[in-house]
Amino acid sequence: MTDRTSGTADLALVNGAVYTVDTARPWAEAVAVRQGTIAAVGTDDEIRSQVGADTEVIDLRGRMLLPGFQDAHIHPPAAGLEMLRCNLSDAYSREDYARIITEYASTHPDDAWITGGGWSMDVFPGGTPTRQELDALVPDRPVFLPNRDGHGAWVNSRALEMAAITRETRDPADGRIERDANGDPSGTLHEGAMSLVDDVLPVTSAEDLEEGLLVAQAHLHALGLTAWQDAIVGGPYPTLETYVACAERNELTARVVGALWWDRHRGAQQIEELIDQRAKSSVGRFRATSVKIMQDGIIENFTAAVLEPYIGLDGVPTTNRGISFVDPELLKGYVTQLDREGFQVHFHALAERAVREALDAIEAARRANGPNDLRHHLAHLQVVHPDDIPRFRELNVVANAQPLWAMSEGQMVNLTIPFLGPERAAWQYPFASLVRAGASLAFGSDWSVSSADPLLEMHVAVNRASFPSYAYGGADDHSLEPFLPQERVDLATAVHAFTMGSAFVNHLEDVTGSIEVGKYADLVVVDRNLFAHPASEIHEARALLTLVEGERVFTAPDFR
Numbered sequence: 243m244t245d246r247t248s249g250t251a252d253l254a255l256v257n258g259a260v261y262t263v264d265t266a267r268p269w270a271e272a273v274a275v276r277q278g279t280i281a282a283v284g285t286d287d288e289i290r291s292q293v294g295a296d297t298e299v300i301d302l303r304g305r306m307l308l309p310g311f312q313d314a315h316i317h318p319p320a321a322g323l324e325m326l327r328c329n330l331s332d333a334y335s336r337e338d339y340a341r342i343i344t345e346y347a348s349t350h351p352d353d354a355w356i357t358g359g360g361w362s363m364d365v366f367p368g369g370t371p372t373r374q375e376l377d378a379l380v381p382d383r384p385v386f387l388p389n390r391d392g393h394g395a396w397v398n399s400r401a402l403e404m405a406a407i408t409r410e411t412r413d414p415a416d417g418r419i420e421r422d423a424n425g426d427p428s429g430t431l432h433e434g435a436m437s438l439v440d441d442v443l444p445v446t447s448a449e450d451l452e453e454g455l456l457v458a459q460a461h462l463h464a465l466g467l468t469a470w471q472d473a474i475v476g477g478p479y480p481t482l483e484t485y486v487a488c489a490e491r492n493e494l495t496a497r498v499v500g501a502l503w504w505d506r507h508r509g510a511q512q513i514e515e516l517i518d519q520r521a522k523s524s525v526g527r528f529r530a531t532s533v534k535i536m537q538d539g540i541i542e543n544f545t546a547a548v549l550e551p552y553i554g555l556d557g558v559p560t561t562n563r564g565i566s567f568v569d570p571e572l573l574k575g576y577v578t579q580l581d582r583e584g585f586q587v588h589f590h591a592l593a594e595r596a597v598r599e600a601l602d603a604i605e606a607a608r609r610a611n612g613p614n615d616l617r618h619h620l621a622h623l624q625v626v627h628p629d630d631i632p633r634f635r636e637l638n639v640v641a642n643a644q645p646l647w648a649m650s651e652g653q654m655v656n657l658t659i660p661f662l663g664p665e666r667a668a669w670q671y672p673f674a675s676l677v678r679a680g681a682s683l684a685f686g687s688d689w690s691v692s693s694a695d696p697l698l699e700m701h702v703a704v705n706r707a708s709f710p711s712y713a714y715g716g717a718d719d720h721s722l723e724p725f726l727p728q729e730r731v732d733l734a735t736a737v738h739a740f741t742m743g744s745a746f747v748n749h750l751e752d753v754t755g756s757i758e759v760g761k762y763a764d765l766v767v768v769d770r771n772l773f774a775h776p777a778s779e780i781h782e783a784r785a786l787l788t789l790v791e792g793e794r795v796f797t798a799p800d801f802r
């Protein structure tokens with residue numbers, strides 16, 4: 243047994259399957275906590291010897307104790323707002339969307355706009371819902387509903403009118419207005435075209451955002467999460483202030499690194515502002531030391547940057563290679579400057595050209611500034627050219643993956659594989675290849691794009707397949723069949739990616755991410771030993787108790 247200080251424990255968790263994520267001692271039975279840190283890890287007898295009259299003892303009854311989960315790419319304040327607004331993210335059909343929207347409109351008669359979102363592209367033909375369908379539900383008020391990817395929005399005629407979007411409106415450089423056969427806006431706005439409406443939306447108040455963050459935090463603690471990297475701080479919402487305000491009031495119980503939003507319509511002059519924002523952001527468990535650069539969009543609407551052109555809906559190759567949101571040569575300069583200023587760069591790099599451009603930019607920074615420990619990372623990594631896989635390790639770049647997407651659901655079958663063609667479609671989500679090539683792997687959910695539940699995410703990482711409660715069962719849904727099964731990772735790798743892997747990204751691995759003496763007692767109790775059950779059952783597991791520095795931040799109602 244390792245014991246840092248002698249004396250009795252404040253809290254003892256005994257009789258458990260303690261999986262430590264510490265290679266020196268992966269398994270133990272019990273843990274003692276003193277003053278918010280892990281004081282001892284050992285057998286039941288060893289820990290029980292530290293139990294005194296004032297020690298709280300939790301009998302784990304064979305259930306699993308893990309380090310608190312950490313999410314490397316997530317959007318809690320916006321997701322929390324969505325939970326509070328017209329929330330479509332738990333539904334999966336046009337009928338359900340219609341019901342939820344109608345119900346929300348009738349119960350919120352005073353909302354000038356109806357906002358929220360979370361619809362799924364594959365529910366609609368071509369991924370593009372129409373204004374007429376929305377007009378039939380809400381004719382009198384503007385409606386603006388981003389999809390669950392946040393890369394497109396469904397709007398009604400009133401919203402288009404308020405934003406003065408007509409057939410004469412030109413597409414912005416970084417987006418597209420979906421149009422009908424007559425050239426009229428048809429009701430879907432892609433990428434940068436969303437900001438045409440965004441600009442006329444009522445301002446979300448500071449109180450709304452703080453409420454959103456705290457609702458989100460409670461949800462995440464209930465899923466066993468104790469830390470995350472917020473992938474967009476600032477940008478559409480002033481969420482730097484949201485985090486700082488909640489941290490100052492001691493209401494931020496999670497550890498959070500914020501990735502400050504890189505405005506792609508501006509250049510290097512914004513770096514001074516980012517430095518200022520970083521300087522004022524270090525409060526409590528929060529700091530904003532990362533910068534988020536969106537390098538491309540998504541495949542389903544042809545905005546992800548690919549090396550060879552997309553194949554069209556008709557099966558014929560197009561000339562479209564997607565969009566590099568930042569010019570790749572300029573990107574090298576920006577990343578070199580950010581790297582010199584000590585910022586970690588968090589890229590959205592989804593398809594293979596964006597991945598290559600991001601790696602090239604980091605390589606340029608290395609060449610100019612030499613090596614450092616900033617841990618730049620690339621999120622999404624849907625398509626990675628095989629030649630680029632070894633570069634993650636060579637350049638010390640973390641692969642920040644969203645495993646729930648690695649399945650054959652309708653969007654993959656209808657809106658991805660046909661557009662990529664067979665060769666590239668097989669390069670998707672190459673988690674095992676990255677691990678074999680020595681890359682560090684971190685996992686994140688991209689909530690509210692996908693479920694924030696790390697156990698569901700791990701289920702897909704390990705099985706490369708969905709589970710009955712998630713698969714929607716449409717004719718195009720093959721998500722229960724394994725998708726590129728050679729890219730499965732084992733459970734230990736998946737747990738590592740959601741604990742130490744993400745802690746590494748957040749520079750928190752010295753104080754969290756594993757159950758070791760001296761680290762914070764950020765812990766989660768899961769209802770079963772995941773390693774003792776078949777991989778096909780990971781999705782059935784759930785978090786029962788979540789602790790941050792030994793304090794309960796979530797207790798399941800049925801936890802005894």
Ligand SMILES: [Zn+2]
Nearest residue numbers: 315317473688
């Ligand atoms: Zn994201």
